[in-house]
Amino acid sequence: MPVIALTQEMGSLAKDVALRLGEVGKLTVLSNEIVDNIAGRMQVPHSLVRRLREGKAGLRERRAADPRDVAAFTAEEVFAQAERGNVVLRGWGATCLLRPVRHVLRVRITRPFASRVQWVMDDTGLDRAAAEDEVRRSDGAHTARMQSLFNVTWGDPLLYDVVLNTDRVSVDTCADTILHMAARPDFQETDDTRAVLAGLALSARVRAALRANSSTSEVDVHVTAREGRVTLSGIVLDPKEKVEAARVASSVAGVGNVDDQLRVMQVTRKFAHAKTN
Numbered sequence: 565m566p567v568i569a570l571t572q573e574m575g576s577l578a579k580d581v582a583l584r585l586g587e588v589g590k591l592t593v594l595s596n597e598i599v600d601n602i603a604g605r606m607q608v609p610h611s612l613v614r615r616l617r618e619g620k621a622g623l624r625e626r627r628a629a630d631p632r633d634v635a636a637f638t639a640e641e642v643f644a645q646a647e648r649g650n651v652v653l654r655g656w657g658a659t660c661l662l663r664p665v666r667h668v669l670r671v672r673i674t675r676p677f678a679s680r681v682q683w684v685m686d687d688t689g690l691d692r693a694a695a696e697d698e699v700r701r702s703d704g705a706h707t708a709r710m711q712s713l714f715n716v717t718w719g720d721p722l723l724y725d726v727v728l729n730t731d732r733v734s735v736d737t738c739a740d741t742i743l744h745m746a747a748r749p750d751f752q753e754t755d756d757t758r759a760v761l762a763g764l765a766l767s768a769r770v771r772a773a774l775r776a777n778s779s780t781s782e783v784d785v786h787v788t789a790r791e792g793r794v795t796l797s798g799i800v801l802d803p804k805e806k807v808e809a810a811r812v813a814s815s816v817a818g819v820g821n822v823d824d825q826l827r828v829m830q831v832t833r834k835f836a837h838a839k840t841n
Contacts, residue, residue: 566649566651566669566743567649567651567662567668568591568651568668568742569659569661569670570654570671570672572656573672574684574698575681576675577735579595580735581739585743588739590650591651592650593652594651594653605776606633606637608629612628613634616634617709636768636774636775638656639772642656642657643661646658659672660714662764666750667758667761670725670726671724671725673728674729676729679730680699684699725745726741728742762789762791763790766794766816766818767789769817769818770789770794770819771787773812774812779808780808783809784798793822793823794819794822794823796813799826800827802829803828805828806824806826809824810822810824810826
């Protein structure tokens with residue numbers, strides 16, 4: 565059940581590689597479907613999620629969608645799709661989110677800047693200057709998002725198992741290379757890798773549930789999970805938040821029991837607010 569996480573770099577031909585992987589490897593290719601699910605969870609238009617991810621959202625739009633919600637619901641969706649297997653996940657930070665899962669093959673598809681600009685010109689009809697601005701804007705949005713969410717440098721080759729340049733390697737060769745690697749023993753599922761993925765997926769579901777619940781949406785705690793046992797740790801503002809966090813976590817499907825290691829802050833919310841303003 566291959567799981568392939570692919571980058572989504574404008575003009576790199578990553579979409580073509582993903583579609584070819586789907587055809588040859590009989591894999592489900594996901595990108596837009598994730599938008600639908602996240603927009604549904606946040607109850608916002610699909611177009612808003614797309615604009616946020618592309619760095620095109622204005623100030624009013626950014627205020628309408630809390631980036632913490634986007635991050636929580638994105639992680640929940642990416643892990644859920646990875647658990648189903650036989651999938652190509654294009655973009656959405658999947659190469660970073662799934663890094664702890666050793667059977668996931670993480671691939672960066674890239675191409676020189678000039679070739680990417682030419683692709684945008686051919687695809688959109690923009691002139692060269694506008695196309696260059698568009699590629700730089702897209703790259704800037706990717707870079708900022710990866711830095712803020714994962715504290716990584718987007719272009720760092722160590723984030724990936726393989727980097728392919730579509731100026732040197734055809735789309736078909738990229739797909740063949742990726743499928744060959746995915747079939748190697750290095751990227752086969754084991755009991756341990758499945759357990760790691762299941763734990764990450766359950767943790768993500770709990771974090772998303774905390775964000776989605778009005779009584780815990782502002783709770784910012786650490787969540788880990790292993791074999792159905794969820795551990796909550798960190799600091800909450802009062803005993804009510806502590807009780808609510810444990811209650812919401814225990815209600816998530818797949819949670820067997822909750823190890824509540826939360827501690828209550830020793831200052832009032834009013835004082836905490838004053839310290840941060």
